[in-house]
Amino acid sequence: MTLIRDDRAMKDVYIDTLIKLASEDKNIVVLDADLMNSNSTIRFMKTYPDRAINVGVQEANMIGVAAGLAATGKIPFSHTFSCFNTRRALDQIYMSVAYAKLNVRVVGTDPGITAAFNGGTHMPLEDLGVVRGIPTMTVIEPVDNVMMEALVSDVAYYDGPIYLRINRKEPLKIYAPGTKFTIGKGMTLRDGDDVTLIASGIMVAEALHAAELLEEQGVRARVVNIFTLKPIDKDLIVSCAQETGAIVTCENHNIINGLGSAVAEVLAENHPVPLERVGVQDFFGEVGPLDYLQKRFAMTAEDIVQKAQRCLSRKDKGV
C-alpha cells in the first residue's frame, strides 16, 4: 500500500480549523513571534486582527504575554519554531505557563529533521524531552491532516497546558476521514503479533512501510501511533509488550528523552521486553532535504526493519 501525500499543508489545516473555532469562541487568541507567514498564522491575523498578536522576534515575551492572556480567561495559542519555543523560552513555559497553571497552547512547528533546510541550528531534537519533564504538560504530535483537524477543538478546551508539535508541510495520509481521536490514547494502525512498531509524527508512515517490508520476510508487525507523548497510553504499550514481546520505537527526535525513552520507562516498570529505538542517535541536526536527513540519521523504513530484526533476535534469545 502506497501512502498518498495530502495536497494541503498541515499548518494550513491547523490554522483554518482554528479560525473556524474562533468564529464560535471569541476567547481564542493567536500569538506569533515573527513567523506568521511561515506558520500560516497570518491567515488568523487577516480574519481576526484584534485577536492576533505578532510580538516580533520575542519568544520569551510571547510566552509570558500568552500566559497573562490566559489569566484573563483567553485561550491563547502561541507559535514559533519548536526550537525557539523549547530552548529560548523554556523557563517561561515552565514558570509563567505550567507552574502558574495558565493554560497556554504552546505550538512548535518544524519538529526534528523536518526543519530540513534551516539546518542544525533550527532542528529541535530535544523539545519533547524538555517539555515532557514539566509537570502537568500534555504533549501532542499530530500525524496527518485528519488528526490535525480533529484535535484542534480538543486542544483548545483541554484542561492544562499543552505543547503541540506540528509538521508544517503536506503530510502523508494515514487516517481515514472521520476517524475519532482521544488525547492520551494511542491508535493501532495495523495488527500483528511478532513485534510492535510504536511510532509518532513523520515516522508513522515509515513504520507502516516497514511493516510491509517485514511482512515480506514473514514477520507480522503491529503498528501503533502514540500521538500523545504525555500522558502516554501506558495500557496500550503494556498490552503490545504482552502480546508481541518486542518493541521498536520510531521517532523524529533524539532517542534520548523522547518517545523511545517514554516507552522504555513504561516497559521497565510494567512488562520488560526487548526494545530498540529508531530516531536521531544523540547527534545534532544538519542541513539538507528531508529524504537525505532520514537516511543520514537512519530514520527510514529500512532502518526500522533492521532494528525490528535485531529486536526479534533478542526476543528469541530472551535478552
Place this chain on the structure above:
Amino acid sequence: MNTVQASDQKRLEDFAHQIRVATLKELGHRGFGHLGGAMSVVELLAVLYGGVMKINPQDPNWAERDWLVLSKGHAGPALYATLALKGYFPEEMLLTLNEGGTKLPSHADRNLTPGVDMTTGSLGQGFSTGLGVALGHKLDGKDNFVYIVLGDGECQEGQVWEGVLFGGNAKLDNLIVFVDFNKQQLDGFVDDINPLGDLGAKWEEFGWHVQKVDGHNVAEIYAAIEEAKAAKGKSSVIILDTIKGKGCHFAEAVELNHHMRFTQEQIAESLAILEGGASS
C-alpha cells in the same frame, strides 16, 4: 494634577508603617529572607492597596478588580503583609512564611495565596504576563488596571527589554509599571555590577510615559499614578527612587541586604525604632 488629601496622606503613611512592621515580624519570625527588596516597596504597596486599587478582599478573584503583578516576586513577604492587613487572610498566617505546606512562599504564587494575582520569581517574567493581562482586559473592553512592579536589578534581564519594546508599542494605558530603583541587587550595588544608566531615558526612547518620584513618599507616588492614568494612549512607567532595606536599621542601604539572616534581637530593636518613629 490630583494630589492626595492631607488626611489621606497621613492614612497612607500609617498604612505603610503597618506594612513595614508586619513584614519585619513576618520575616523576623523565620529568621531569614528577602528583607531589602521587601522594605523598599512598602510605600508603593501602601498607596496601591490603601488608596488606588479596586479590590475586594472578600472575593480575591473578583472579575472587576485591578491586578498587581509583583514581577520582583522575592518581595512577596511585603505583599503578604499588605494583603493580610487588608483582610485577605488572617495576620497570624504571616508567621507561616516559608514553612512546609505554607500558603506564603518566598516568591509570589497566584495558586497559593489569596489576593496574589500572578506567579512570579524568575525575573522578567512578571512583566510579560502583566502585559498579557492588560491586553486581555483591553480585548474584553474592561477598564481594570494592571500594576506591575519590577526591580532595578531585574531590568538587567533581556525579557524586560522585550517587554519595554512591546509594551511601549502596544500603548497600554490600562497599565502602570513601577521600577523599584533601590540601587542594589543580590551581589551588590547595581552600578558596580551592570549599571542601568539613565533608565528613564531608555524607557522614554521606547515610547513610554516616564515619571521619576521619591518611592518612599506616598503623596508623590499617588500623584504620579494619577498623572499616569491621565496619560491616555501611552503605556506608563514610574521609576521609584528607593532605598533597599528602607526603615530597617540593620538592613537599610547596607551591603548584601538582598537576602539576609537576622536575630530576634535585631528584629525587636528594629521594631522598637519603627514604633518610636511612628508615634513621633
